[in-house]
Amino acid sequence: GAVVSQHPSRVICKSGTSVKIECRSLDFQATTMFWYRQFPKKSLMLMATSNEGSKATYEQGVEKDKFLINHASLTLSTLTVTSAHPEDSSFYICSAPDPSGSLGYTFGSGTRLTVV
Amino acid sequence: AQSVTQPDIHITVSEGASLELRCNYSYGATPYLFWYVQSPGQGLQLLLKYFSGDTLVQGIKGFEAEFKRSQSSFNLRKPSVHWSDAAEYFCAVGAHLNQAGTALIFGKGTTLSVSS
Numbered sequence: 001g002a003v004v005s006q007h008p009s010r011v012i013c014k015s016g017t018s019v020k021i022e023c024r025s026l027d028f029q030a031t032t033m034f035w036y037r038q039f040p041k042k043s044l045m046l047m048a049t050s051n052e053g054s055k056a057t058y059e060q061g062v063e064k065d066k067f068l069i070n071h072a073s074l075t076l077s078t079l080t081v082t083s084a085h086p087e088d089s090s091f092y093i094c095s096a097p098d099p100s101g102s103l104g105y106t107f108g109s110g111t112r113l114t115v116v
Numbered sequence: 117a118q119s120v121t122q123p124d125i126h127i128t129v130s131e132g133a134s135l136e137l138r139c140n141y142s143y144g145a146t147p148y149l150f151w152y153v154q155s156p157g158q159g160l161q162l163l164l165k166y167f168s169g170d171t172l173v174q175g176i177k178g179f180e181a182e183f184k185r186s187q188s189s190f191n192l193r194k195p196s197v198h199w200s201d202a203a204e205y206f207c208a209v210g211a212h213l214n215q216a217g218t219a220l221i222f223g224k225g226t227t228l229s230v231s232s
Contacts (some may be wrong), residue, residue: 006159034219043206043224044160093159095220104148104167104210105220109159 002028002098006108013084013115021079021111023094030096033077034105035069038091047092050077084115118143120209122223129197130231137192137226139207149190150208150220151181160206166190177201202230 003026013019023033031052036044048064050056050071058064066088068080081088094108121140129135141147148167152160164175171183181192190207206225211218 036222041204041225041227044220044222046219046221049219103162104150104165107160112157 001103002026002096002100002106004030004094004096004106004108006094006111008111009109010112011114013113015085015115016083018080018082019084019113021081021092021094021113023077023079023096023108025075025096028096028099029074030077030099031074032097033071034095035067035077035079036093036095038093038110040091044093047079081113084113086115089113089115118209118221120207120221120223122205122207122226124226125224126227126229128229128231131199132196135192135194135197135201135228137205137207137228139190139192139223140188141190141207141209142188143209143221145211148210149181149183150210151175151179151190151192152206152208153177154204154206154225156203163192163205197228197230199230199232202228204228 005024007022033050035047037047038044046059047062048056048058048069050069052071052074056069071077093110095105098106119142123138150165151163163179164173166173166183174180179194183190204225207223208220210220
């Protein structure tokens, strides 16, 4: 089945630095990638939708200058958290529509970001 | 507005007892409905989905769910809970797969604890 590989699974960074999270579609072309953020014991909140070759669409309240999304190829979408602060610590998950249609959506395994 | 409601934040069930997790949705188009399970610090695992046809769907790990259009519900059930079922459960709704640019909307989740 369609697999989205997300890296890193866990990252700790210092406040003020930037962190890049990658999601790769391994055996299919993902024209669309969704990025979610999950706070502890909370639901998944959609941050943005990225489409290959065009600008990402951000949900209301999401700072596009802080959360930079790039979808430069059909197999790679990246989320860069710029000038990270402790409040950016969270679990980030990417997701793409399953090309076969059988699963609906396929998810990356998530990235646990801790900003110290 | 499109939304998913999981009324129960936390449920405790005795091992071997039956389980029902509630999910109600509000969606303007034909909904595609999903249940996911998430263990602590892990990504999402698809339990089951409803696209069309038989309104009672079977999933993995002995779970099933019933779509009731008249009640806008998609409740998850399991006849006999195992200790390993303790986890966070999310109900989600998405658009028809022809509208692949539409992201899933998640409920807030229900935490399931299993007592011995």
